[in-house]
Amino acid sequence: MQHQPLKINTCFIQAAxxxxxxxxILGAFGAHGIKGRVTTEAFEIFETGVRYQMYHVFALLAVGILWAFSPRPNCLKWAGCLFIAGILLFSGSLYLLTYAMGTANPDLFKYGVITPIGGFCFIAAWILLIVSFIRKKA
Known part of the structure; x- marks a missing residue:
């Protein structure tokens, strides 16, 4: 009997x-490049972006590996895409907000409204991750 390799999704693993x-890199930049140059509040916002980005890297890794076991790979694909969108929108907007606070550029503060959209993407992705493992009825 020949061993069949698992069909993991390497695209999501590479993205992760x-x-x-x-x-x-951003965490190191925050600790050594901007800490002390921005307000404590701005630094905490930046750290939140890095932390959530890293949390969802592990979720993306899980999506890539669990691909081989899901009865609903289409849901898993959407979960992975939403995790990526959440990282870009949630963490990305927090990085922009930190920059805006550090430069006192009021034009960039408007990008703060993107943060909840990224949070919604995270929530939807986690729900789809759950749904992707609900067995189909025979």
């Missing part, structure tokens, strides 16, 4: 690796 790398 790249976004994880960015998370480490």
């Amino acid at each position: 690796a790249f976004i994880g790398l960015l998370s480490i």
Whole structure:
């Protein structure tokens, strides 16, 4: 009997690796580049962006690996895409907000309204991750 390799989704695993790398770089930049140059509030906002980015890297890794076991891979695909969208919108808007606070650029504060949209993407992705493992009726 020949062993069949698991059909994991390497695209999501590669995306997780790249976004994880960015998370480490941004975390180091925050600790060594902007800490002390922005207000404590702005730094905490930046850290929240990095933290949520890294949390969802692990979710993306899970999507890529669990792909081989899901009875509903289409739901899993959407979950992965929404995790990526959530990272871009949620964490990205927090990075912009930190920059706006550091430069006192009022034009950039309007991007803060994007943050809840990113949060909604995260919530929808987690729901789809659950749904992707609900067994189909025979």
